[in-house]
Every structure is written in structure tokens, then in C-alpha cells.
Amino acid sequence: MKRSHHCGELGLAQVGQTVTLAGWVASRRDHGGVIFIDIRDRYGLTQIVFDSEENAPLHSIADRLRNEYVMAITGNVSVRPEESKNPNLPTGSIEIRANALELLNEAKPLPFSIEDDVHASESLRLEHRYLDLRRPRMQQLLHLRSQVTHLTRQYLHGLQFMEIETPILTKSTPEGARDYLVPSRVNPGDFFALPQSPQLFKQILMIGGLDRYFQIARCFRDEDLRLDRQPEFTQIDLEMSFVDREDIIQLIEDLIRLIFKETKQIDLPSPFLRLSFEESLNRYGTDKPDLRFDLPLHDLYDFAKTCDFQVFRRAVESNGMVKGLVIPKGAAFTRNRIDNLIETAKEFGAKGLAWVKINEDGQLDSSIAKFLNAESLRNALPTAKPGDLLVFVADQATIVHQVLGRLRLLLGEELELVDRTRWEPVWVLDFPMFEYDQTSQRYVALHHPFTAPHPEDTPLLDSNPLQAKTLAYDLVLNGFELGGGSIRIHSPRQQEKVFDLLKIAKVEAREKFGFLLEALESGAPPHGGIALGLDRLIMLLGQTESIRDTIPFPKTQKAQCLMTHAPSSVSPEQLQELSIRTTAKKPAATP
RNA sequence: GGGGCCGUCGUUCAGCCAGGUUAGGACGCCAGAUUGUCAAUCUGGAAGUCGCGGGUUCAAAUCCCGUCGGCCCCGCCA
Numbered sequence: 001m002k003r004s005h006h007c008g009e010l011g012l013a014q015v016g017q018t019v020t021l022a023g024w025v026a027s028r029r030d031h032g033g034v035i036f037i038d039i040r041d042r043y044g045l046t047q048i049v050f051d052s053e054e055n056a057p058l059h060s061i062a063d064r065l066r067n068e069y070v071m072a073i074t075g076n077v078s079v080r081p082e083e084s085k086n087p088n089l090p091t092g093s094i095e096i097r098a099n100a101l102e103l104l105n106e107a108k109p110l111p112f113s114i115e116d117d118v119h120a121s122e123s124l125r126l127e128h129r130y131l132d133l134r135r136p137r138m139q140q141l142l143h144l145r146s147q148v149t150h151l152t153r154q155y156l157h158g159l160q161f162m163e164i165e166t167p168i169l170t171k172s173t174p175e176g177a178r179d180y181l182v183p184s185r186v187n188p189g190d191f192f193a194l195p196q197s198p199q200l201f202k203q204i205l206m207i208g209g210l211d212r213y214f215q216i217a218r219c220f221r222d223e224d225l226r227l228d229r230q231p232e233f234t235q236i237d238l239e240m241s242f243v244d245r246e247d248i249i250q251l252i253e254d255l256i257r258l259i260f261k262e263t264k265q266i267d268l269p270s271p272f273l274r275l276s277f278e279e280s281l282n283r284y285g286t287d288k289p290d291l292r293f294d295l296p297l298h299d300l301y302d303f304a305k306t307c308d309f310q311v312f313r314r315a316v317e318s319n320g321m322v323k324g325l326v327i328p329k330g331a332a333f334t335r336n337r338i339d340n341l342i343e344t345a346k347e348f349g350a351k352g353l354a355w356v357k358i359n360e361d362g363q364l365d366s367s368i369a370k371f372l373n374a375e376s377l378r379n380a381l382p383t384a385k386p387g388d389l390l391v392f393v394a395d396q397a398t399i400v401h402q403v404l405g406r407l408r409l410l411l412g413e414e415l416e417l418v419d420r421t422r423w424e425p426v427w428v429l430d431f432p433m434f435e436y437d438q439t440s441q442r443y444v445a446l447h448h449p450f451t452a453p454h455p456e457d458t459p460l461l462d463s464n465p466l467q468a469k470t471l472a473y474d475l476v477l478n479g480f481e482l483g484g485g486s487i488r489i490h491s492p493r494q495q496e497k498v499f500d501l502l503k504i505a506k507v508e509a510r511e512k513f514g515f516l517l518e519a520l521e522s523g524a525p526p527h528g529g530i531a532l533g534l535d536r537l538i539m540l541l542g543q544t545e546s547i548r549d550t551i552p553f554p555k556t557q558k559a560q561c562l563m564t565h566a567p568s569s570v571s572p573e574q575l576q577e578l579s580i581r582t583t584a585k586k587p588a589a590t591p
Numbered sequence: 592g593g594g595g596c597c598g599u600c601g602u603u604c605a606g607c608c609a610g611g612u613u614a615g616g617a618c619g620c621c622a623g624a625u626u627g628u629c630a631a632u633c634u635g636g637a638a639g640u641c642g643c644g645g646g647u648u649c650a651a652a653u654c655c656c657g658u659c660g661g662c663c664c665c666g667c668c669a
Contacts, residue, residue, distance in 0.1 A: 027629070030625080030631090031625055036628050038629070051626075083627080084627050084629085089629075109601065109620055109621095110619085112602055119602065196668095221668060222668095502669095
């Protein structure tokens with residue numbers, strides 16, 4: 001029995017036809033003389049009727065059907081009695097009156113039932129992912145993912161991009177994330193690394209004259225997991241020659257707008273908003289701002305400089321800052337709630353959190369009342385209204401931004417300031433080239449060491465590297481970093497200078513990136529590119545709360561696969577063949 | 592490496608704070624009934640070493656310590 005239709009397509013138009021459907025028993029309602037079976041496949045549900053008066057032998061076979069049995073049925077498409085139509089089901093105005101049934105497979109009782117509002121815990125779902133994947137919601141997300149990669153390929157192919165694969169077994173590089181290592185059997189003691197990104201290879205491709213490259217690239221980073229972070233993830237990775245920053249921004253904006261329009265009928269703004277790194281940090285305390293709500297950080301430098309509150313004055317006098325949030329209707333917060341807010345601020349790294357309530361009558365109620373001059377506070381925060389709560393953090397800039405940036409997000413959620421129907425893409429531009437790392441006493445690249453500086457900032461590499469800005473760009477959507485890229489350095493002299501500044505010794509640079517430096521000396525075109533996090537894009541587009549829902553077989557927070565139980569120990573023979581001895585306490589697997 | 596929440600029939604929860612009945616509900620499962628359901632219904636039934644180990648106690652799901660696992664966060668993620 002071969003299926004003639006799928007389970008989501010039959011309607012009144014097919015009434016009278018004999019059809020064959022195949023799928024899983026989604027639900028079974030046994031009324032004695034008549035049995036209703038919902039048959040499910042990827043496309044939908046269709047109700048099958050087994051009537052003992054019409055076909056007694058078949059009815060008694062159907063009596064054996066249980067949830068998730070796999071079957072094929074043949075029958076006639078019939079109009080349902082008017083009062084039995086189901087408006088909630090796309091196929092709800094018809095049913096199939098069965099006249100043949102082939103039981104293709106049985107299923108034992110399941111650990112959880114296949115339904116969209118899952119009651120099962122996520123670990124149970126991951127352990128039995130094959131069942132979880134039968135849920136329409138999971139299938140919908142994977143379909144969305146497939147649609148997005150298809151649109152991307154179509155769009156980029158249309159623009160003369162070539163899809164090119166880069167190695168999965170590659171070279172470990174210093175800096176950046178921890179590498180996943182793969183031992184080389186034929187080179188005892190040597191290791192491949194799985195790529196954190198195809199960065200170097202795509203630059204080499206440009207030098208190779210391939211001009212426009214893209215790849216739906218799997219990337220690996222051996223770092224701890226988060227809600228939006230998996231150790232293996234997928235990037236829409238591309239690189240172009242003879243382009244400037246604007247070309248790439250345009251190209252990506254068009255792609256993202258196309259994806260949102262085609263898959264969700266959402267019109268994203270054109271052009272996307274842009275913020276400099278500095279503006280973003282000053283206003284939102286982060287370089288990945290969620291712009292679905294306002295609640296900006298207010299600078300209180302002038303107020304702090306002249307106020308009587310020592311903590312504030314000392315902060316600005318020692319190169320720190322004082323910033324605050326104006327929390328709408330916050331004056332109604334109980335003392336307890338404010339205390340909790342202070343605790344949270346401390347957890348985020350603040351030494352404390354000063355607060356001022358502006359009561360409805362305009363009177364101030366504050367933890368620092370005796371130091372406050374109401375007049376100068378009003379001047380400093382003209383937008384603050386009666387009924388608001390002001391909170392302040394005084395510290396070094398990084399702390400102030402981190403604490404207030406996170407409080408902003410927290411309050412945005414708690415006070416339901418976030419408009420979930422809004423989509424706020426924003427480019428964050430002009431990142432500094434370097435940060436100074438106190439622990440290692442050296443500069444570190446904010447983006448990566450191949451990022452080109454602004455042409456007008458090039459002299460700063462010699463005079464004041466921390467002031468130099470790059471031609472990097474991050475695309476942020478609703479507070480999630482969707483991707484980032486840059487125009488790359490194509491001059492070998494400039495690349496060496498950056499390695500020098502990063503204190504990557506010449507020998508080391510030659511050893512790790514020698515092929516790149518050499519390639520740069522062989523006629524490298526100006527080039528640049530970007531990588532977009534596909535999983536996060538699907539997570540946002542699909543409006544699901546975890547990146548794991550967008551990946552068919554994700555890892556748990558301990559980077560394990562609950563279904564296959566990977567990673568696992570291997571036999572001593574395997575290890576010996578690879579010239580590897582482990583110091584782990586765990587015994588090796590027995591063969 | 593650190594902080595927080597959680598772990599009880601197949602599943603999901605209650606019980607734990609204040610130790611003491613036969614550890615209870617719902618869904619699922621099994622059997623029977625049932626010709627218009629679509630969360631079908633009705634009747635009956637089976638099902639739990641309370642994550643694991645140790646301790647306190649006359650007595651531990653409950654209190655204490657450790658450990659394992661899941662999730663969220665910090666660090667980390669150029």
C-alpha cells in the first residue's frame with residue numbers, strides 16, 4: 001500500500017475519492033461499534049473511521065491499534081456529518097471511511113505523549129528525541145530552518161556567490177575559544193582542531209580569487225553552554241572581495257529582510273538602525289542592546305561631580321562614572337522590592353545601588369536623601385516624573401554599564417516593557433580594535449586579529465592603539481547577537497603590526513598563521529565578510545525560548561547528548577592507537 | 592571554577608517547612624462497556640527501592656552531609 005496523499009491535504013474537494021494515507025496513530029477514540037483514529041504525518045492529521053457495520057473484520061483489526069503504531073489505510077474521503085465537523089482541524093470537514101488497513105509497525109507505550117504543549121521534561125525529550133521530533137512544533141522549527149537555509153542559498157547564488165566547504169579537521173589556533181581537539185593517529189602526539197569558524201579559510205579563498213564565498217558552516221567551541229549557546233552550531237558564513245563595509249551591510253540587511261518576509265510575512269525596517277559601539281554602551285550598557293523597549297541609561301557626570309554624596313563624587317573623580325535608570329512607576333515599589341533590586345545589582349557586580357523615589361506629590365524619598373539637592377537632580381534627569389523610581393550605580397565604566405545594562409533587561413521583563421510583537425534589528429559599528437587585558441598585561445583583539453582598522457585610525461596603531469576603531473559590524477536583533485563581521489586586513493605589514501601589538505611573537509605568528517601572512521604577501525585583494533548565527537536566527541524567528549529547539553540533536557548544559565550518551569569513554573586499544581593516555585579518574589571503556 | 596532552582600508510579604505534579612496512616616491526584620497504560628468522538632465517556636485494575644550513598648532518630652520522601660543528573664546565571668564564549 002503506497003500513500004496517495006499526505007495527512008494534511010484532504011478536504012471537501014476530494015470527497016468521493018479513494019485514497020491511501022500512511023502515518024502514526026495520534027489518537028484513538030473507541031466507541032464500540034465505531035472507532036476513530038487520528039492518523040498523523042509531517043503534514044497534518046486526518047480522522048479515520050472504522051465502522052463495524054460497514055466492515056466488521058477491519059473494525060476488529062482496528063481495535064488493536066494503539067498510540068504511535070505506524071499504519072497505512074485505504075478508504076473513501078467522506079463528508080463528516082454536519083454536527084461532527086471539527087473547525088480546529090484543517091482536514092476537519094472530512095474523514096476517511098477505511099476499507100483496508102496495513103499495520104506497518106507497533107510501538108510500545110511511550111515515555112511521553114506527542115503533543116505540542118509538552119508536559120515532558122526537556123531531558124526526557126532529548127533522551128527520546130525521535131519522539132520529540134514527531135511533535136508538530138519541532139517539525140515546524142526544523143522546517144523553518146530548512147526554509148531559511150534554502151532562501152539563503154537561493155539569494156546568494158543569485159548574487160554569484162559560490163558555496164564552498166572548508167575543512168572540519170583543521171589547525172588549532174591561539175586566542176579565541178577553546179578548541180575541540182582530534183588526535184591524529186598517523187602523526188602521534190599531534191592534534192587537529194575542529195574549526196571555531198572558517199575565518200582563515202574564507203580569507204584564503206578570497207586570496208585564491210574565489211571572490212564571493214558562502215557556506216552554511218558548522219562551528220565548534222569548547223566553552224560552557226547557555227540558553228543561546230551550543231558547542232556545535234551553524235553559521236551562515238560569507239566573504240567577499242573588493243567591497244567596503246556598506247556593501248556587506250546592505251547585502252545582509254536584504255537577506256535578513258527577505259528571510260523575515262518570506263517565512264513570517266514580517267516587514268523589517270529599511271534601513272536597519274545603527275549605533276556605534278560607544279553609543280550602545282553609553283545608552284544601553286551593552287553592545288547587544290534590546291531596543292524593543294526604551295529605559296536608557298542616563299549619564300549623571302555633572303550631577304555627581306557637584307553633589308555632596310561622597311560615593312558619587314569619588315567615582316567621577318577617579319575616572320569612573322555615575323549613571324542611572326528612570327524606572328517608570330517605580331515609586332510604587334515596596335521597600336522589600338527595592339532591597340531585592342539592590343541585591344541583584346550587587347550580584348551583577350555593583351558595590352551598591354542608590355535610589356530615589358519621586359512620589360506622586362513630587363516629594364523625594366531616598367536612600368541618600370540627605371545628600372540630595374532636588375533642584376540639581378531635576379536638572380540632571382529632566383525626563384524623571386512623579387511616580388518614578390531612580391536608581392544609580394557609581395563605579396568604573398565597565399561595572400556601571402554591566403550592572404545597569406543587566407538591570408535594564410531585568411526590569412524590561414518584570415515591568416513588561418518588552419513589546420513581543422516588535423522586531424528591532426540594529427547594527428553596532430565602530431568597535432575599538434583592542435582592549436587592555438589587566439591579567440595578561442597586553443592588548444587583546446575585541447573582534448579578532450584580522451579585523452581592519454578604520455583607515456583614518458591607522459596612525460593610532462602606533463600612537464594610541466586603544467583609541468583605534470575597526471571596520472567591524474555586529475548585527476543585533478532584540479538583544480541577541482545575530483552575527484558579526486568586518487573588513488579584513490589585507491596588507492601583510494598591517495597584519496604583522498597587529499600581531500605585534502597583540503604580543504603574538506613573530507615565531508608564533510609564523511607558526512600559527514604563517515600561511516595567512518604568506519598568502520597576504522601574494523596579492524591579497526581587499527576583502528571582508530560576516531557570519532550569522534543560524535541557530536539563534538531560527539530561535540528568534542521561530543519564537544522559541546531555547547536554541548536547543550532549533551537543533552535536531554542538541555547537547556545538554558554538560559555538552560552531552562542524552563540520546564547517544566556521547567561523549568563516552570573509548571577502549572584502551574583505541575587510545576593506544578592514538579598514542580593517548582588519559583589522566584581522567586574514570587576507567588576506560590571495556591570492549 | 593562559582594551561585595541558584597529542581598529530582599517522588601511510564602509522565603507530570605502534591606506530600607517535605609512542622610519526621611510517625613496503606614506515599615496521593617491527573618494524564619498515560621491494561622481489562623470491560625460503549626455507533627459520532629476529536630482532551631471522547633463510564634466502570635474496574637496494575638503500576639513507586641521517593642535520583643544514589645551515608646548520617647541523625649525508636650522511626651526519614653520529609654532533617655543533615657556527600658554525590659550524580661537536568662535547567663538558569665556568573666566566569667568563559669577573539
